[in-house]
Amino acid sequence: MSTPTQAKPAAPAAPPPVPSTWTTGSTTVFKTGTWRDSLARHVAAPAPCHNACPVDHDIPEWLGHSRKREWYEAWEVLVRNNPFPAITGRVCHHPCESACNRAALDQPVSICRSERFVGDQAIAEGWQFPLPARELDGHVAVVGGGPAGLSAAFQLRRRGWRVSLYEATSALGGLMRHGIPGYRLPREVLDAEIARVVALGVEVHLDAQVASPEAFAALRAEHDAVFVATGAARPRTLAQLDVTAPWLMQGAAYLAAANAGAPPALGRRLVVIGGGSAAIDTARSARRAGHEVTMLSLEARAQLPAQREEVDEAIEEGVTLADGATLERVDAGADRLRLVCSRVRFVPGPERGRFHIEPVPGSTFTLEADAVVVSIGQDADLAPFGDALAARDNLLAADRKGYTGTEGVWAGGDLTSMSRFVTQAFGMGKRAALAIHAELLRTRAERPPAYRERPESSEAIVPFAAIAHWYHDQAARAPHQRLEPEQRLGSAEVALGFAEAEAVAESSRCFSCGTCIDCDNCVAVCPDLAVRRLDEAHNQAVGTTAAHYEVLADYCKGCGLCVRECPTGAMVMEDDRR
Secondary structure, three states, X not given: OOOOOOOOOOOOOOOOOXXXXXXXXXXOOOOHHHHOOEEEEEOOOOOHHHHHOOOOOOHHHHHHHHHOOOHHHHHHHHOOOOOOHHHHHHHOOOXXXXXXXXXXXXXXXXXXXXXHHHHHHHHHHOOOOOOOOOOOOXXXXXXXXXXXXXXXXXXXXXXXXXXXXXXXXXXXXXXXXXXXXXXXXXXXXXXXXXXXXXOOOOEEEOOOOOOOHHHHHHHHHHOOEEEEOOOOOEEOOOOOOOOOOOOEEEHXXXXXXXXXXXXXXXXXXXXXXXXXXXXXXXXXXXXXXXXXXXXEOOOOHHXXXXXXXXXXXXXXXXXXXXXXXXXXXXXXXXXXXXXXXEEEEEEEOOOOOOEEEEEOOOOOEEEEEOEEEEOOOEEOXXXXXXXXXXXXXXXXXXXXXXXXXXXXXXXXXXXXXXXXXXXXXXXXXXHHHHHHHHHHHHHHOOOOOOOOOOOOOOXXXXXXXXXXXXXXXXXXOOOOOEOOHHHOOOOOOOEOOOOHHHHHHHHHOXXXXXXXXXXXXXXHHOOOOOEEEOOHHHHHHHOOOOOOEXXXXXXXXXXXHHHHOOOOOXXXXXXXXX
């Protein structure tokens, strides 16, 4: 009987030849990466401007499109987080610019006016939002058609939820329409950006005030979720003033009338009391109505809560500032008012709205006027919610995502915060909408629709020290162009926008902090050829579009040269000791 022949085991593969000192063969057999104790890694990290932005804008990304003149793509990135770039580009208090890393080299990027240019392009070109990919089974009520409510309505509707928007007045816009004058926010811009949101299929109910706890309860019963953003409509008063006096008016009422084209006749001389943006708007609107205006504020000029450029513009337009002063009393004569005032030192508290004042002895002075307009802020009206929602410090209590603690109810805007900035309200509306979206999906065991969220980065905010700033030439910030003061006392918009060349030049100043720009620096400077560029085929194979480069761990010695030479701070060194 023959014995079966057993197969011989395969011979082991021959190792690649080890090159000698004098050869020109491959050195890939020397895996010198084992020498290191740290490894380079590419990251997508948040820029400081992103972290400071009230709506979490992906600023380096849309500015990257802008510098290539890809205006539609820039607009698409912008409206992920805020559907109102033309509005924001005019009225935002732009904390992003205060955080900009570019300030450490020369001057911060003019992000706000760059956004305005993109927003204005969208209006000029008639760009519209795509309709929802599919309709979801859920109905959300948004109470209040101001910035927070409109932002929430947009984010909910674009994800496919049925949205009914209830506005107490005859037009949408809230503070943006009734509180911000047309010389800062032209009505054609406001109307165009609101109309684009409504065109998504938002059901609008005007003159629909939710005025009582019973009405609010009925609304809750009719909807799967409710977002409340009714603003702050109750004006604050001063104890020194008789609220029934015929010569006294509230700033919000004055602005609403002036913005509607019918400023009240209040005599020649007007004193506006307050130091915030609303007081500045009131004073500047009164100048346009022909009044001689003095603005009386507790804060010194450098402490005013209004934006610095607004204060400068008001003074250029002829508003007189009596800062660091308080009203003691008003003596009303037959033909004039005599306001007795005194100087004070304004000492801010730990948060906005909390402060104390220190009198300056022997500093009494007087102002003469025909009327007084008080613009010292407004409070929220919580009466319509009864006991259904918890309150805290004259505001509705809500967490960062707007949840009130009452099932199915979220809130935002001036109803829940003392921030009182339009873009803060946009951000609060967005965050609440995303929370409502997640909750409605959870209760329906739904898979998310086609629209996908951009995941939050877990990386550290990119500091200036991480930027290889020597790759960025010094370049002056685009100047703030405005009408000349003698041209302003009408309805024309004061702040002028960028021309296209200016918008491109300004966006080119952006460091693109934390965002890879495919410059190949990491490939070029690596002494060990340990960084390689990934092509599109590779990314498709591994199911990603985000990876641009790969650090080859077998050969990286951890020298850190690639990280040092990255012009955007999009690489970091990580401990890799084993």
